[in-house]
Amino acid sequence: MWRAALVFYQLLALGRPLRAQDNVPATAITPQNCSLECIRQGGPGCEYCRVNRDDVKKDLGLNSIKAFGSCIPWPCFELLGKEDPEICQHYVQAPKDVKVELVHEPNPTYDTIVVSWKPSYYGIAFLRGFQVSLQALGGSSVACQLFLFQSNLSLTASHAQRVYKSDPFPGLCLGCQYAVTVMALPVPERWENFYQSKIFSTRSCSEKNGLEQCKKDWYPKHVTVKQEGTNVTVTFNLAPPNLGIKSYFSQCYGDSKMNYTDIRPTSSQNKTYHSYQINDLREGTNYTCEIAANEVDAVRKLFSVYVRPFPKEDASQPCVTASLFLMIPLxxxxxxxxxxxxxxxTKTRPTPQMRRCDLKPDIIKQHQENDTHEEVVPLHGNKLTTPRLLICYSSHDGPAHVKAVMQLGAFIQQHMATQVCLDLWDSLGIAEEGRMTWHCRQIRESDFVLVICSRGLNHRPEPPEPDANEEGVEVSMELDFGNNIFCSDAAVRLIVEEVGQAKARGLDLSKYMAAIFDYSEEADIPTELRLVSHYMLTSDLPLLFSHLHGVALHRPGGYLKIKHISEEGFTKVPAGAALQNAIYEAGLEMRAKMLRSVEG
Incomplete structure (x- = not known):
């Protein structure tokens, strides 16, 4: 009955004249300071209120996870549901026109934003508030804000032109990507289109503070080239002293060779410009050169060098010409x-016979190795989208192991042309669907599934006994709540079972992969997962790339070399260095845990 009434109400709302919307100005509405009691009673000054964490704890008796701030990641609105149990059954569509605005931030190393949006026409009469969450891409940290209307407020379709704003989100790192999600409240139990997401990037250091104040973004702007014979002199502007850049480097590519020059200006010389020479360049050759500060991920300045042929003096030209006339008859x-x-x-020599050549295999092998060259191998042209990879793991080995898994996912997504699905990055989707439903859907929709095997995958510790005091029980419940969110052990068991069934039926197993970090052993891989391809990370990163994109690492006359994925090259990018550090820290923690178990 209530569903028919709801449909009838929506038809009436859609049938209202659009000119009624002009009566409400599109002014921005900012949050107010008011209590939950004022919101429930519908008092004056409580039209659009911010809710803090203390109000949530006082009302629900639950100390919410710090990562979610004052928000409750539940599919239904709990704060006002006690007064009206049917409030979770109404249809409220996602907000629209979500925008991100940068506001003034005095700290030069951070940015601050404010989010604005408009409510939807559909179900606006039942709208009770908004929830705004902010998450860094590649990380698990979440900032959240909750805003509520007073209980007796009923918006009309004309209010859909109003612009609502959030409180500022401060402390955002420069040059980073974030995802902001605005959710309409209440959230029905069986409705999916209740939120709107937007991905944005904060300003770079140079955009906010200027190039001369940013060590990472600085590069030489003024480069001049002067040729003296076969030597080339390059002059460029030095970095400001406040950046602390002491050395530079230059690389030139041409004639199938690379010329590297290390540049270390001395303080006794000019502190504004510096000149250096590029030697051993071939005449009549075009070179592409780059110069940059000798810093990690420094921005490089490109410039071109053409080595003009140097004319040689020849005073004895007449003598040489006369000599040629004399030598030609001879x-x-x-x-x-x-x-x-x-x-x-030829006439006196007998007919030659075929002789067997005594070839040396070592020389042939050496020639083939020298002839092998690096080349760019393109990916398959019929792939219109990047492969989708689901990463599953065990959280029983501690937070260091979970951090290593998260850094691996970030590295694969940034440098291996792959879309990574990780439960650490989709807490809202898990809260909406449930852990097992979310993992089952991801396993079904992903192109590949990678299981990170570790000791805790087969040896799970018993849960600790709760303490007698109330405070200890609260802490235990809090830890267990977080573990349920960020744990995919049940999904790993489901994958192991699917691999076993697929092998028994003779099906293709290329979708599933297993991997271990340097601090784990091959014995940590379950028996069923040994039937699929398994890798040792980080030494097998090229093999993992080959599996994901279906390209061969070796072929006759060449081999595939991928930038920033080789065992010695992945640490040259920030994501690779972070992955290496996370694996090192997890290894220390694992060895310390094993030592404690042996001593016990």
Missing amino acids: CLAGLILLMVFLAAI
Whole structure:
């Protein structure tokens, strides 16, 4: 009955004249300071209120996870549901026109934003507030804000032109990507289109503070080239002293060679500009050069160098010409004698027979190795989208192991042209669907599934006994709540079972992969997962890339070399260095845990 009434109400709302919307100005509405009691009673000054964490704890008796701030990641609105149990059954569509605005931030290392949006026409009469969450891409930290209307407020379709704003989100790192999600409240139990997300990037250091104040973004702007014979002199502007850049480097590519120059200006010379020489360049050759500060991920300045042929003085040109006229007849006579001699030898020599050549295999092998060259191998042209990879793991090995898994996912997504699905990055989707439903859907929709095997995958510790005091029970409940969110052990068991069934039926197993970090052992891989491809990370990153994109690492005459994925090259990018550090810290923690278990 209530569903028919709801449909009838929506038809009436859609049938209202659009000119009624002009009566409400599109002014921005900012949050107010008011209590939950004022919101419930519908008092004056409580039209659009911010709710803090203390109000949530006082009302619900639950100390929410710090990562969610004052928000409750539940599919239904709990704060006002006690007064009206049917409030979770109404249809409220997602907000629209979500925008991110940068506001003034005095700290030069951070940015601050404010989010604005408009409510939807559909179900606006039942709208009770908004929830705004902010999450860094590649990380698990979440900032959240909750805003409520008073209980007796009923918005009309004309209010859909109003612009609502959030409180500022401060402390955002420069040059980072974030995802902001605005959710309409209440959230029905069986409705999906209740939130709107937007991905944005904060300003770079140079955009906010200027190039001369940013060590990471600075690069030489003014580069001049002067040729003296076959030597080339390059002059460029030095970095400001406040950046602390002491050395630079230059690389030139041309004639199938690379010329590297290390540049270390001395303080006694000019502190504004510096000149250096590029030697051993070939005449008549175009070179593409780059210069940058000798810092990690420094921005490089490109410039071109053309080495002009240097004219050589030749004062004896007439003598050389006369000598040539004298030597030509002598050369012709010698050539005729040589031809006569070869003809005589050919007539007197018996018919040659085929002789067996004594080839040395070592020399052939050495030649083949020297002839192998690096080349760019393109991916398959029929792939219109990047592969989708689901990463599953065990959280029983501690937070260091979970951090290593998260850094691995960030590295694969940034440098291996792959879309990574990780439960650490989709807490809102898990809260909406449930852990097992979310993992089952991801396993079904993903192109590949990678299981990170570790000791805790097979040896799970028993949960600790709760303490007698109330405070200890609260802490235990809090930890267990977080573990349920960020744990995919049940999904790993489901994958193991699917691999076993697929092997028994003779099906393709290329979708599933297993991997271990350096601090784990091959014995940590379950028996069923040993049937699929398994890798040791980080030494097998190229093999993992080959599996994901279906490209061969070796082929006749060449081999595939991928930038920033080789065992010695992945640490040169920030994501690779963070992955290496996370694996190192997790290894220390694992060894310390094993030592404690042995001593116990």
